[in-house]
Amino acid sequence: MANIYITEQGAVLRKTGDRLIVEKDDETLLDVPCEKVDNVLIFGNVQFTTQAVHEMFDHGIEMAILTRTGRLVGQITAPTSKNVDLRVAQFDRYRNEDFRLDLARTVVQGKVKNALNMMRGFAFNHPERNFTEEIEGIRSLSEQITGTTAIDVLMGMEGTAARIYFGGFGKMILSDFRFEGRRKHPATDPVNALLSFTYTLMFNEILGLLDGIGFDPYVGFFHAIEYGRASLASDLLEEFRASADRLSLSLLNNRVFKEEDFYRNPKGEGVYLMREALKRYFAQYEKYLNREFTHPETKETSTLRKCFRLQAERLAKVLKENVPYTCFNLEV
Structure with a gap:
């Protein structure tokens, strides 16, 4: 399992099937199965679709949003644990x-x-x-x-x-x-x-x-x-x-x-x-x-x-x- 770091400004995080796709200007920068991902970290001006977020929730993948310089802004996570x-x-x-x-x-x-x-x-x-x-x-x-x-x-x-x-x-x-x-x-x-x-x-x-x-x-x-x-x-x-x-x-x-x-x-x-x-x-x-x-x-x-x-x-x-x-x- 791994972290994905998305730093390419203007890129878009999407999903197709159970895979996460990072694209920019019709070029695919990354294509990875959700089962191989633990966390997604987005830096700066990177867009993402709600469909991608739903897929990450389904696979228990956390997403952190940071400024371009690395300051943590917030996280998008699945509903709180039942513990x-x-x-x-x-x-x-x-x-x-x-x-x-x-x-x-x-x-x-x-x-x-x-x-x-x-x-x-x-x-x-x-x-x-x-x-x-x-x-x-x-x-x-x-x-x-x-x-x-x-x-x-x-x-x-x-x-x-x-x-x-x-x-x-x-x-x-x-x-x-x-x-x-x-x-x-x-x-x-x-x-x-x-x-x-x-x-x-x-x-x-x-x-x-x-x-x-x-x-x-x-x-x-x-x-x-x-x-x-x-x-x-x-x-x-x-x-x-x-x-x-x-x-x-x-x-x-x-x-x-x-x-x-x-x-x-x-x-x-x-x-x-x-x-x-x-x-x-x-x-x-x-x-x-x-x-x-x-x-x-x-x-x-x-x-x-x-x-x-x-x-x-x-x-x-x-x-x-x-x-x-x-x-x-x-x-x-």
């Missing part, structure tokens, strides 16, 4: 302040641990670069997380750990790209553009999974409820951010992209990938998410994409059966 018991359990757990705090601590601990593992792994492979200060700072914060007694304090600690981590992230870039710190909304340089775009795509996949399993994606435990924000998807993304960073770092250090693969928005701020560079990015993204490895806990063959689902299903079990939650562990 009402899960949503009831989710709402009950949300009202339990002790549960929320405990799960939030686990989420932040998982994120920080994965960031630390990634930095330690890079430091081991590149002894010529000194990460002692960053590693010690993140490690110290990690030890304090378990004793945190309020989510707002925990949020502050997570932010501090992120600042320390990204303070050292630039040292991990071996190519000519410069990185002076995390900048978003919008990204101000190519490195931040890659980081933000990867987060967006992973967030979209996680959001679709949560919705399909039967969660209410807008009721989170670490991230507060905020109008229009899928807080639960933001919660689950945290433990995968270091995995997203590793992909971005690999693309930079392997020189998959050059400065000319990015452009600055002429109508405002922000740096984004050029259209042809996007195609290369999607190929690398799919390869990364579908790379097989032995899961450290189950010992089964898995992929990062499968781990998204595994963690969502694990969270469902936590909410319904009151068992401890275990975050995804990034091994380097």
Whole structure:
């Protein structure tokens, strides 16, 4: 199963039989059976027919609509899952302040641990670069997380750990790209553009999974409820951010992209990938998410994409059966 990324401006997504067709100016750009598609992501000025949407609903295919520069606008999905018991359990757990705090601590601990593992792994492979200060700072914060007694304090600690981590992230870039710190909304340089775009795509996949399993994606435990924000998807993304960073770092250090693969928005701020560079990015993204490895806990063959689902299903079990939650562990 695969994702379809439609970036050709002016293209039209149609259906014939049980196949999805992408056309432009009477030319067929793509023709694929629905059974081979998980998600369709539309970027910018791309049209689609209601018949195509009906066919995607019939096959359980999610469709995400993004701006040309990659900002998620919204999703078109089939009717909400009938898993009402899960949503009831989710709402009950949300009202339990002790549960929320405990799960939030686990989420932040998982994120920080994965960031630390990634930095330690890079430091081991590149002894010529000194990460002692960053590693010690993140490690110290990690030890304090378990004793945190309020989510707002925990949020502050997570932010501090992120600042320390990204303070050292630039040292991990071996190519000519410069990185002076995390900048978003919008990204101000190519490195931040890659980081933000990867987060967006992973967030979209996680959001679709949560919705399909039967969660209410807008009721989170670490991230507060905020109008229009899928807080639960933001919660689950945290433990995968270091995995997203590793992909971005690999693309930079392997020189998959050059400065000319990015452009600055002429109508405002922000740096984004050029259209042809996007195609290369999607190929690398799919390869990364579908790379097989032995899961450290189950010992089964898995992929990062499968781990998204595994963690969502694990969270469902936590909410319904009151068992401890275990975050995804990034091994380097």
